[in-house]
Amino acid sequence: xxxxxxxxxxxxxxxxxxxxxxxxxxxxxxxxxxxxxxxxxxxxxxxxxxxxxxxxxxxxxxxxxxxxxxxxxxxxxxxxxxxxxxxxxxxxxxxxxxxxxxxxxxxxxxxxxxxxxxxxxxxxxxxxxxxxxxxxxxxxxxxxxxxxxxxxxxxxxxxxxxxxxxxxxxxxxxxxxxxxxxxxxxxxxxxxxxxxxxxxxxxxxxxxxxxxxxxxxxxxxxxxxxxxxxxxxxxxxxxxxxxxxxxxxxxxxxxxxxxxxxxxxxxxxxxxxxxxxxxxxxxxxxxxxxxxxxxxxxxxxxxxxxxxxx
DNA sequence: AAGACGAAAGTGGTTGA
DNA sequence: TCAACAACTTTCGTCTT
Numbered sequence: 001x002x003x004x005x006x007x008x009x010x011x012x013x014x015x016x017x018x019x020x021x022x023x024x025x026x027x028x029x030x031x032x033x034x035x036x037x038x039x040x041x042x043x044x045x046x047x048x049x050x051x052x053x054x055x056x057x058x059x060x061x062x063x064x065x066x067x068x069x070x071x072x073x074x075x076x077x078x079x080x081x082x083x084x085x086x087x088x089x090x091x092x093x094x095x096x097x098x099x100x101x102x103x104x105x106x107x108x109x110x111x112x113x114x115x116x117x118x119x120x121x122x123x124x125x126x127x128x129x130x131x132x133x134x135x136x137x138x139x140x141x142x143x144x145x146x147x148x149x150x151x152x153x154x155x156x157x158x159x160x161x162x163x164x165x166x167x168x169x170x171x172x173x174x175x176x177x178x179x180x181x182x183x184x185x186x187x188x189x190x191x192x193x194x195x196x197x198x199x200x201x202x203x204x205x206x207x208x209x210x211x212x213x214x215x216x217x218x219x220x221x222x223x224x225x226x227x228x229x230x231x232x233x234x235x236x237x238x239x240x241x242x243x244x245x246x247x248x249x250x251x252x253x254x255x256x257x258x259x260x261x262x263x264x265x266x267x268x269x270x271x272x273x274x275x276x277x278x279x280x281x282x283x284x285x286x287x288x289x290x291x292x293x294x295x296x297x298x299x300x301x302x303x304x305x306x307x308x309x310x
Numbered sequence: 311a312a313g314a315c316g317a318a319a320g321t322g323g324t325t326g327a
Numbered sequence: 328t329c330a331a332c333a334a335c336t337t338t339c340g341t342c343t344t
Contacts (some may be wrong), residue, residue, distance in 0.1 A: 200323090256336070278313065289336055294315065314343070321336070327329090 017276065071147040072130055076125040118154065121164065125150055128168045128192075135191045136183065139178070145175035149206065158209050162202055165194050170202035177214045182221035184259065184286060219253055220244050222262035222286070229285045231278055232270060240269040250303050256296065260288045264296035 007109040086094050086102065094102065126147055133143045149171040153159055159167055169192035175181045185203070189196040207214055220241055227237040243265040247253050253261055263286035270277040286293075 073344080088322095197322095260335080280313080290314080291316085291337085292335060295335090311344090315341080317338105317340090319337085321334105323332105323334095325330100325332080327339105 007064070014161045031085070053154065053211070068069055071144050071151060071201060072121060072126055074126055083123045091160070117181070121159070122151070122154060125164050125168050129172060132172055132188070134170065136172075136187065138172070138181070142172070142175050142179060142181065145178060146171040149174055149210070152210055153206060156209060158206065162205075163194070163198070165192055166194065166198045166202045168204050169194060173199060173203050174206060174212065176268045177217065180218070180221055182217065182225050184287065219247075219258040219259045219261040222259055223266065226247075226262055226286055227269075230266065230270070231275070232266070232275060232283065233273065236269040236273045238277065239272055240265040243268055243304070246304060252303060254297060257288070257292070259286050260292045260296045261300075262286065263293050264300055265290050267293055267297055268300060 013201065082160045086099055088094065129146050129150065130143055135145065146168070148214065150168060153167060153171065169188050172192075173183070174183055176188070185196055185200055189199045192199070206212070223237060223240045223244065225241065240262070244253070244261065247265070263282050266286070267279060267282050270282075280291050283290045283293055
């Protein structure tokens with residue numbers, strides 16, 4: 001059991017083609033085979049402790065017992081949970097009298113745990129965040145960050161007058177942006193089952209009120225996502241990345257939608273590597289129109305050629 | 311026949327008065 | 328609050344493979 005666990009954590013060879021040329025993409029939480037493009041594991045965990053110990057004393061101090069503190073549960077996972085089994089620690093059944101006592105204890109425990117309205121709302125919102133994030137296959141750190149953002153929003157009294165769902169979705173989007181994870185507002189709004197406009201409004205509101213600095217999305221963040229969905233080889237992905245880094249130097253990326261640029265770069269890469277994809281295919285996956293791809297791609301080709309001939 | 315190209319009009323959001 | 332504005336979309340006719 002132990003060994004199996006350890007073996008699973010240590011993936012070095014692609015099960016698809018046997019290559020050992022793997023890339024761990026922590027930003028998108030994936031392990032990708034650089035030879036065949038096979039995504040081996042999404043949602044990879046951050047391994048190892050988040051602290052460093054320099055001697056035995058520190059190690060003893062910093063090692064933890066019990067569950068870690070988490071922001072995803074309304075009381076940070078610190079309160080006691082009473083088991084629902086009607087048995088004692090030895091597995092022996094309770095007597096009816098004990099049963100009734102335990103029942104009363106549980107009832108009061110529940111009442112104490114989520115006491116007032118704000119607590120209840122927080123509990124509801126945090127479970128909502130986990131639900132949506134799960135539907136989108138987002139890694140755990142995103143959920144933690146989103147929960148933290150939501151807590152701050154509650155503390156600053158920013159929720160009043162806004163729907164909880166809208167703010168939770170906005171918090172998730174914000175945490176994705178902050179962690180550099182390429183998820184569009186559209187995707188999140190759809191997963192949370194509310195319209196994009198409201199999520200966007202709440203998002204802008206949160207950013208302003210909480211004084212967050214969110215860097216603009218880099219088109220490069222979309223590349224690996226796109227080429228995975230397009231089932232393109234690692235080579236094409238690499239070329240697309242190179243195109244974008246050149247485009248950034250030439251100041252072609254500012255002011256343009258990052259998805260459009262990423263889509264155009266992917267298109268060019270697909271043409272260059274010979275495994276051509278139609279504009280429509282890419283447009284559909286990147287959620288932009290063919291026209292936008294064409295415009296971006298025309299600009300890119302012109303400027304890049306000019307740069308190369310210099 | 312499918313895909314690529316480009317013009318023109320329309321849309322939703324931002325900005326600055 | 329409103330108009331100007333840039334980016335992007337929709338639509339549609341034409342050209343290319």
